[in-house]
Amino acid sequence: MxxxxxxxxxxxxxxxxxxxxxxxxxxxxxxxxxxxxxxxxxxxxxxxxxxxxxxxxxxxxxxxxxxxxxxxxxxxxxxxxxxxxxxxxxxxxxxxxxxxxxxxxxxxxxPGDDALAAEELRVVLAAADALTAEHRRLKDELEETNSGVLALYVQLDERDKQLRTAHGQTLRELEDALRPPLIEADGLELAVHYEPAGTDAPTGGDLYDWFVLPDGTVHITIVDALGHGVTSTRSALNVTHAVRTLALEGHRLQSIVARTDEILYPFDRAVMATVLLARIDPVTGELWLANGSHPPALLLRRDGTARYLEARGRGIGFPLPGSETPLTERLAPGDLLLLYTDGLTESRRDPIEGERRLIEAAHKHLQSPIEEVPGAIAEDMHTVILHPDDTLALAVRLTGQ
Structure with a gap:
């Protein structure tokens, strides 16, 4: 070389x-x-x-x-x-x-230098001419197929709407299957309303459970798992199932949140959920509440006085999860108890203002039939939605009968 x-x-x-x-x-x-x-x-x-x-x-x-x-x-x-x-x-x-x-x-x-430079220029011009011709050909083809592409987009959009409708229907059926049926308890009226954050994913992390214990008291669980969609639904189901098992085994109300966290930790370490537990004796009206980082229940007396029932505790997946001594209260005939998730009061991003408006909405519907109360309150609270979130509202009224 x-x-x-x-x-x-x-x-x-x-x-x-x-x-x-x-x-x-x-x-x-x-x-x-x-x-x-x-x-x-x-x-x-x-x-x-x-x-x-x-x-x-x-x-x-x-x-x-x-x-x-x-x-x-x-x-x-x-x-x-x-x-x-x-x-x-x-x-x-x-x-x-x-x-x-x-x-x-x-x-x-x-050949001389000028001839070589001219040859190079001709090659460049030939490549440019070829690109121009190819661009013209592609442009003509695009214009010819444009109407067909637009028609295809219309068909795809219609098909997408059909799939969304079918998807939503399937998820609504799934939602209905996940939620327990209405229970019958002499002396109590119960009703619930659920509203997803988005219509494309009607399931979410806001779930409830209610059942009658062997001693005749009614147990209610409200869960708000972190996130939206099916993943949060799974976490919320794990929580409600664990709570139901512990309640039926006779565990004390104040121990259930901490024990649920212990049970779920090996299987679902990512779960984070706020929990509100309520026990109601339909005969005496006695109420017990245990909380795990959840918004407080609202008690609206028959005479119109209202009070938030603040019970201390930390939720599932939180540091030091568990509930302190349960808050006790006694319901009188005609009193309305409202249990809910934060999507009801924080739709305008101001929880304090939301709690004030919730009292006003509950006053408005205090005497309405119980099956109308949760949905009517949610409708009043969501006249303006700046922060969409899954919403759950559950109403309980003591009848005294």
Whole structure:
């Protein structure tokens, strides 16, 4: 492998030298043009500053590679943006390695520099003309198929609507299957309303459970699991099932939240849920509440006085989960107890303002039939929704009968 080199003092001289060696090794005119432009740009700053540029090239017949080295003392120019990307760049060298043929000695028949430059220009213009023709062809095809594409979009949109409707119906059926049926307990009226954050995912992390214990008291569980959709539904179901099991086994109300966390931790370490537990004796009206980071229940007396029942505790998945001593209260005939999730009071992003409005809405519907109360209160609370969230409202009224 023979190495050749020369020194150039001008951009024109460097371009002629690179063009000549490229033609000598039969490089394609397009490749040759890119190499000439790249060398001129890489050495431009040095040549304009009056510094000579070295050009060295060598051909490896075994590998069929032509190595071109451009030495630009102190400045290699914008090597990263050259028309032909270099194979190596140092502080004062730019190196290209190109597939090439062996050198051809036809000095007498070799075209001049102007002729070679014109050939390179013709190749560039031919490529541009080909791109223009291809662009015109593609544009014509696009115009021809545009109406068909629009029709297809209309069909796809209609199909999407049909799928969304079917999907929503399936999820609503799933939601109905997940929620326990209305229980019958002499002396109590119960009703519930659930509203998902989005119609495309009617299931969420807001669930409830109610059942009658062997001693005749009614147990109610309200759960709000972190997140939305099916994943949060699974977490909420795990919580309600664990609470039901513990309640039926006779565990004390204040121990159930902490025990539920212990049970679920090995199986669902990601679960985070707030919990509100209520026990009501339909005969005496006695009420017990245990809380785990959940919004307080609202008690609205028959005479119109209202009070939030604050019970202390931390939820499932929270640090130090569990409930303190249950809050006790006694319901009188006609009193209304409202259990809910934060989607009811925080739709306007202000929980304090939401709690005030909830009292007003409960007053408005205090005497309404129990089956209308939760939905009517939710409708009043959601006249403006700045923060959409799953919403659950459960109403209990002591009848005294």
């Amino acid at each position: 023979t190495t050749r080199n020369l020194t150039c003092a001008t951009t024109a001289g460097l371009s002629r030298a690179v063009r000549a060696l490229a033609r000598e090794h039969a490089l394609d005119p397009e490749v040759r043009g890119r190499l000439v432009l790249s060398a001129a740009e890489a050495a431009g700053a040095a040549l304009r500053a009056g510094r000579e540029t070295g050009l060295e090239w060598a051909y490896d017949p075994g590998a069929g590679l032509l190595t071109v080295v451009l030495r630009t003392p102190g400045d290699t120019g914008p090597a990263a943006e050259l028309p032909m990307a270099p194979d190596a760049v140092t502080e004062d060298e730019v190196v290209w390695r190109l597939p090439a043929g062996p050198p051809v000695d036809d000095a007498e028949e070799a």
